[in-house]
Amino acid sequence: MIDPKLLRKNPDAVRDSLRRRRMDMDVQALICKDETRRDLQKRGDDLRSHQKRRSEELARAMRMKVNTDTLRAELRDLSAQIGALEEEQRKADAEFESEALLYPNVLLPDVPDGATGDDNPVVATWGEKPAFAFPPKPHWDIGERLGILDFERAAKIARSRFTALLGAGARMERALISFMMDLHAGRGYTEVWPPFLINAASLTGTGQLPKFRADLFKCEDVDLWLAPTAEVPVTNLHAGEILSEEALPIRYAAYTPCFRAEAGAAGKDTRGMIRQHQFDKVELVKFCRPEESEAELEGLRADAEEVLRRLGLHYRVVVLSSGDTGFASAKTYDLEVWLPGQNAYREISSCSTFTDFQARRAMIRYRPKGGSPALVHTLNGSGLAVGRTLVAILENFQQADGSVMVPDALRGYMGGLDRLTSA
C-alpha cells in the first residue's frame, strides 16, 4: 500500500509516479476520503473521551447512592450518538482502504521512463547466441519428437495450457529444481517449503488481491487459493511480525508450483510450455532494512543470473520501464533468456524491490536499535522459472539429429545422462 502520510504531505509524488506508469487515478478523491476518515475519527475520539469521564462520574454517584436518573439518560443518549458515529467511521475507513489498496507502488526515481516493454533498456548481456547449421526448432517440436513433452494428453486430463512431462523431461524438471535450490542454499539462502494453498489475507499482503483476483485460482467453499508464486507464502511468513534488526537481511529460497488463470492472455503463447496454468519456479525472497534494499536488489539479480551462467544459457538483462513495472514493484530487472527456436529473448526471471509496499500491507516490521518499529523492505526474484529453463535448454542445446545435450551442471542431477535422445 502507498504511504498515507506521503499521500497527505506530497501528493504530487504519488501523481508523478502514476503518470510515469501511464495510469490515471483520481488522487484528489482518495485524499478526500482520507480527510473524511480523519475528521470522523477526531469527532469520535472526542465523544468517547467525554463518555469515559461521565461514566466514571456515574460509577462514583452509584457508590454514593445518589439519584442517577438524569446522568443515565444523558449517557444512554451519548452512547447512541457514538454508535452512529462509529458506524459512519467504519464505512469511511473501509472506503479509504478499498481505494488505497488499488494504488500501485511509487516508482524509484531511477526507473527509466517508458510506456511498454519495448522501452525497457538492456543493461547487460551474457554469452552469445548459439550458431546452428540447421534451422533451430521450437521446443514443442523437439520435446514431442523426443517423447518428453505431451501437450495433447495434458489437455485431455486438465485443459489447454498444461503440459505432461515424461521420462527424461520429467527427470530434467526435477533435476533443475534440485540444482537451483542447492545453488541458492549454498549462497546464503535458507530453504523453505511453504504451503501451496494460501488465504486471501496473504494475497492481499503481497498485492495480488484485491486487484488481480481474475488471475488466480480459488478453491470452492474455503478461503484458500492456489499460490501464483512462492512470493506470496514466503513473504507472508513474517506477516504481522516485528523482526529483530540483527536477523536482517533474511534470505529465503523456495521451490513451488505456481498456478495462474492467465485471464488476460487468451491467444498469447498458446503453443508450447511458455505460458501455463501450472508451472514450477524457484523463488528468492528477501527482507531487509530500507537502506540495504538497493544493494540487495543487485545481489538478487546476480544470484538469478548465476543460474543461467552455470547452465551456459545466453541472456540479457533489462530494467522495466515505468509503464511496464508491476503493480507492487518499485523497480524491476527482468532476465531474458535467448530462445533460438523462437528467435526471441523471453523473460525467465523477474527481480524486484517492493520497498515498503508489501511490508505495509502485511505489517512486516523490524525494530531499529533504540527506536520504534519500522517497516522492512521486501524483494523477490525468480531463480528461475523452471519450465522456461527447460524450454531454453531444449532450444539452445538441440542437435542436428534431434537430440539435446544436457548442460554439464545438470548431469550429476540426471544420473550422468549427457544427452536426451528419442531412443
Next chain:
RNA sequence: GGAGGGGUGGCCGAGUGGCCGAAGGCAAUCGCCUGCUAAGCGAUUGAACGCUUAAUAGGUGUUCCCCGGGUUCAAAUCCCGGCCCCUCCGCCA
C-alpha cells in the same frame, strides 16, 4: 468426524462488569554496587491511529487482552458466531 480444554504484552502468567493497557515473574535497557563476571539494589521498557509539531523528539486524545457481532451508561471479564491451537477417540498418508 466425535468429546473436552484453551487463545491476555518480547516470553510466562494473574485477572468473572467500572479504580485495568492490564498484577507478578522472566527477558531487555540504563544506573548503582563490584578487581572481572555473576548475584544484589534502583529505574525504564507494547502497538496502531488522530491532533499538535520541522520531527519517525516531546505533549495529548482514542483504540487494541484471537476476529466479528450483541447485552450494558460502562466489557479482557457476560452472551452469540467464526478462526486458530492443544488433548483424547475414530480415520487416514
